Amino acid sequence: MILSEMQFRVRYAETDQMGVAYHGNYAQYIEMGRTEWLRNLGFSYKKLEEFGVMLPLINLNINYLKPAKYDDLLTLKTTLLKRPSARIEFGYELFNENQELLTTGQTTLVFVNMKTNKPIRIPEFLLKIIDQTIATSS
Amino acid sequence: MILSEMQFRVRYAETDQMGVAYHGNYAQYIEMGRTEWLRNLGFSYKKLEEFGVMLPLINLNINYLKPAKYDDLLTLKTTLLKRPSARIEFGYELFNENQELLTTGQTTLVFVNMKTNKPIRIPEFLLKIIDQTIATSS
Amino acid sequence: MILSEMQFRVRYAETDQMGVAYHGNYAQYIEMGRTEWLRNLGFSYKKLEEFGVMLPLINLNINYLKPAKYDDLLTLKTTLLKRPSARIEFGYELFNENQELLTTGQTTLVFVNMKTNKPIRIPEFLLKIIDQTIATSS
Amino acid sequence: MILSEMQFRVRYAETDQMGVAYHGNYAQYIEMGRTEWLRNLGFSYKKLEEFGVMLPLINLNINYLKPAKYDDLLTLKTTLLKRPSARIEFGYELFNENQELLTTGQTTLVFVNMKTNKPIRIPEFLLKIIDQTIATSS
Numbered sequence: 015m016i017l018s019e020m021q022f023r024v025r026y027a028e029t030d031q032m033g034v035a036y037h038g039n040y041a042q043y044i045e046m047g048r049t050e051w052l053r054n055l056g057f058s059y060k061k062l063e064e065f066g067v068m069l070p071l072i073n074l075n076i077n078y079l080k081p082a083k084y085d086d087l088l089t090l091k092t093t094l095l096k097r098p099s100a101r102i103e104f105g106y107e108l109f110n111e112n113q114e115l116l117t118t119g120q121t122t123l124v125f126v127n128m129k130t131n132k133p134i135r136i137p138e139f140l141l142k143i144i145d146q147t148i149a150t151s152s
Numbered sequence: 153m154i155l156s157e158m159q160f161r162v163r164y165a166e167t168d169q170m171g172v173a174y175h176g177n178y179a180q181y182i183e184m185g186r187t188e189w190l191r192n193l194g195f196s197y198k199k200l201e202e203f204g205v206m207l208p209l210i211n212l213n214i215n216y217l218k219p220a221k222y223d224d225l226l227t228l229k230t231t232l233l234k235r236p237s238a239r240i241e242f243g244y245e246l247f248n249e250n251q252e253l254l255t256t257g258q259t260t261l262v263f264v265n266m267k268t269n270k271p272i273r274i275p276e277f278l279l280k281i282i283d284q285t286i287a288t289s290s
Numbered sequence: 291m292i293l294s295e296m297q298f299r300v301r302y303a304e305t306d307q308m309g310v311a312y313h314g315n316y317a318q319y320i321e322m323g324r325t326e327w328l329r330n331l332g333f334s335y336k337k338l339e340e341f342g343v344m345l346p347l348i349n350l351n352i353n354y355l356k357p358a359k360y361d362d363l364l365t366l367k368t369t370l371l372k373r374p375s376a377r378i379e380f381g382y383e384l385f386n387e388n389q390e391l392l393t394t395g396q397t398t399l400v401f402v403n404m405k406t407n408k409p410i411r412i413p414e415f416l417l418k419i420i421d422q423t424i425a426t427s428s
Numbered sequence: 429m430i431l432s433e434m435q436f437r438v439r440y441a442e443t444d445q446m447g448v449a450y451h452g453n454y455a456q457y458i459e460m461g462r463t464e465w466l467r468n469l470g471f472s473y474k475k476l477e478e479f480g481v482m483l484p485l486i487n488l489n490i491n492y493l494k495p496a497k498y499d500d501l502l503t504l505k506t507t508l509l510k511r512p513s514a515r516i517e518f519g520y521e522l523f524n525e526n527q528e529l530l531t532t533g534q535t536t537l538v539f540v541n542m543k544t545n546k547p548i549r550i551p552e553f554l555l556k557i558i559d560q561t562i563a564t565s566s
Contacts, residue, residue, distance in 0.1 A: 026463065026473070027314050027456040031201075031305040031360060037209045038179030038303050042441040045176070049440065049499070059440070060499040063169075070219070071175045076212045084307060085463070085474040164325065164335070165318040165452050167445040169498060176441050180303040187302065187361070197302070198361040222445060223325070223336040307477075313485045314459070317452030339445075346495070347451045352488045 015094045016147050018051035024086045034081035041074060044106045044119050047092035051104070055143050066128045067137055069102070073122040080116045087111050098136045098144065100124060153232045154285050156189035162224045172219035179212060182244045182257050185230035189242070193281050204266045205275055207240070211260040218254045225249050236274045236282065238262060291370045292423050294327035300362045310357035317350060320382040320395050323368035327380070331419050343413055345378070345399045352395040356386075363387050374412045374420065376400060429508045430561050432465035438500045448495035455488060458520040458533050461506035465518070469557050480542045481551055483516070487536040494530045501525050512550045512558065514538060 022043070030036040052059050062069065082088055088108055095103040101122055108117040127134045160181070168174040190197050200207065220226055226246055233241040239260055246255040265272045298319070306312040328335050338345065358364055364384055371379040377398050384393040403410050436457070444450040466473050476483065496502055502522055509517040515536050522531040541548045 023460075023463075025456055026306060026459055027312055029307040030302060031307065031309045032206055032208060033307045034208075036303055037212060038176060038183070040212075041176030041179060042439055045440055046437075049437075058499060068170055070170060070172075070216065072216050074175060074178075074212070074214045074216075078208065078210050078212075081208070085472060161322075161325075163318055164321055164444060165450055168440060169443040169445065169447045171445045174441055180301055183302055184299075187299075196361060223334060308482055308484060310484075313488060314452060314455030316488075317455060321452070344446055346446060346448075346492065348492050350451060350454075350488070350490045350492075354484065354486050354488075357484070 015096070016051070016055075016144070016151060018047065018054045018092045019089060020047060020050040020092075021087060021089050022046065024082050024084050024088065026084055029084050032081075034083055035086075037076070037078055040076050040078075040108070040117055040119065043088070043090060043108065044076075044092070044104070044121060047090045047106055048104055048121070051092040051094070055147055057140065057143060062137075062140070063128070065137065067134070068126050068128050069123040070126055071121055071123050072101070074119070075121070076117060076119040078117055080110075080114055082108070082110060082116050088116070094144070095120065097148070098141065100133060100135050102136065153234070154189070154193075154282070154289060156185065156192045156230045157227060158185060158188040158230075159225060159227050160184065162220050162222050162226065164222055167222050170219070172221055173224075175214070175216055178214050178216075178246070178255055178257065181226070181228060181246065182214075182230070182242070182259065185228045185244055186242055186259070189230040189232070193285055195278065195281060200275075200278070201266070203275065205272070206264050206266050207261040208264055209259055209261050210239070212257070213259070214255060214257040216255055218248075218252055220246070220248060220254050226254070232282070233258065235286070236279065238271060238273050240274065291372070292327070292331075292420070292427060294323065294330045294368045295365060296323060296326040296368075297363060297365050298322065300358050300360050300364065302360055305360050308357075310359055311362075313352070313354055316352050316354075316384070316393055316395065319364070319366060319384065320352075320368070320380070320397060323366045323382055324380055324397070327368045327370070331423055333416065333419060338413075338416070339404070341413065342404045343410070344402050344404050346402055347397055347399050348377070349398040350395070351397070352393060354393055356390055356392045358384070358386060358392050364392070370420070371396065373424070374417065376409060376411050378412065429510070430465070430469075430558070430565060432461065432468045432506045433503060434461060434464040434506075435501060435503050436460065438496050438498050438502065440498055443498050446495075448497055449500075451490070451492055454490050454492075454522070454531055454533065457502070457504060457522065458490075458506070458518070458535060461504045461520055462518055462535070465506040465508070469561055471554065471557060476551075476554070477542065479551065481548070482540050482542050483537040484540055485535055485537050486515070488533070489535070490531060490533040492531055494524075494528055496522070496524060496530050502530070508558070509534065511562070512555065514547060514549050516550065
């Protein structure tokens with residue numbers, strides 16, 4: 015349901031002494047996936063915050079199947095898991111250059127009004143863009 | 153089932169522009185919890201790696217209930233979720249100074265022989281320490 | 291000139307595939323040193339930001355003499371290099387448990403009014419505390 | 429003296445509560461610059477480590493002129509400061525999309541034999557590539 019792809023290299027800084035990408039860094043990786051997913055809709059998370067809406071996580075879940083290594087060129091696929099309302103859920107798949115699936119993940123985020131710090135429903139303009147994109151791609 | 157507690161402060165470096173501890177850093181926080189949990193058994197993760205055994209994650213799951221802020225003094229409680237065999241599972245609860253529960257988490261790790269890079273069962277000496285500690289504390 | 295000491299352990303997350311603490315993490319380490327230096331004056335950087343003053347860096351300089359390793363218990367010594375005005379300069383020395391000097395560093399920070407985003411002189415109340423502490427300790 | 433350019437976006441994870449890219453992350457940024465500089469020579473840092481040579485830092489020096497913000501598309505220019513021998517020195521300039529110079533930096537690294545953990549001179553094959561590239565570009 016609306017798929018976005020991006021590529022990036024594992025930084026040396028991101029390795030640990032096991033000689034692989036440190037597991038905690040995948041939270042950053044999949045966040046880049048969400049950012050590019052939004053950009054592909056013609057929108058940006060930066061603009062969302064400028065409109066006074068932020069998207070904190072309430073759940074992060076990552077499965078590590080195979081390690082990523084320094085300088086590996088990874089491909090991250092981000093998909094919307096269902097039509098968002100108060101929450102928005104994404105799924106992630108991370109592949110290396112040999113098309114091996116390294117990691118899968120899911121995140122649940124909530125829309126929050128930055129002034130009141132209270133949860134809100136997804137802004138209408140964003141839901142409209144999502145609905146249009148779903149309609150177009152199906 | 154064998155509880156370990158530790159405290160630490162949120163670093164400025166760990167904040168993001170939402171003004172709270174960045175969600176990705178909790179992977180580091182709960183890892184410190186595991187490290188101290190092992191140290192409390194009279195063991196250390198460092199020694200485990202020196203014995204040729206490492207403990208990569210296969211699953212990370214974190215629920216974010218309330219944010220932690222810069223310089224907050226947090227208390228992390230780490231518990232063993234069940235008697236380990238090929239896998240070891242931990243649960244985590246993170247509290248602020250007002251005893252508010254901020255975050256819960258679970259991780260599943262596997263024992264891996266660093267030479268062969270293959271999964272192994274938990275080393276006997278470590279299982280013995282765990283069994284003795286469970287027996288003593290019940 | 292006003293010395294503050296603190297201790298911390300190298301996190302697994304902070305290692306890289308050279309098997310040592312990643313050099314980029316020392317910026318976080320010495321920042322903790324500044325935070326504790328301020329706390330020792332009976333003040334906190336958190337309060338400073340609440341007063342509308344922030345302290346961005348304009349220079350970071352670190353010399354790496356020997357590596358720090360995972361789980362090493364490090365001692366960080368932070369000193370004020372001179373009486374602050376528009377800038378505040380700190381020096382840092384990092385030691386391992388064998389009292390080996392691992393790293394030296396210096397940082398220059400500026401006082402900035404968070405509303406105007408302009409540089410300002412050090413707030414009077416903070417300069418007073420520093421002057422009193424210098425007078426007492428000499 | 430041999431210039432390499434690369435672009436990247438500031439990650440959300442890299443911001444701090446000042447609302448800008450955290451100063452400590454620039455060590456990672458300029459490291460990416462070195463990595464791409466080497467790749468542009470037809471070489472890679474990954475291969476260098478596979479040959480048993482690593483390049484730890486002995487000095488890091490960064491000047492912060494203007495902040496970088498979340499999602500900014502930055503351009504990093506990396507240059508070799510002089511012909512390397514036992515040490516290799518790089519200079520860095522970081523620009524935002526408005527061609528404003530945000531940051532300058534320098535690093536000094538040493539060549540180390542990973543088996544003996546002792547400093548060595550730059551490997552001959554790498555020096556040859558550098559000399560040829562300098563000759564070609566002048």
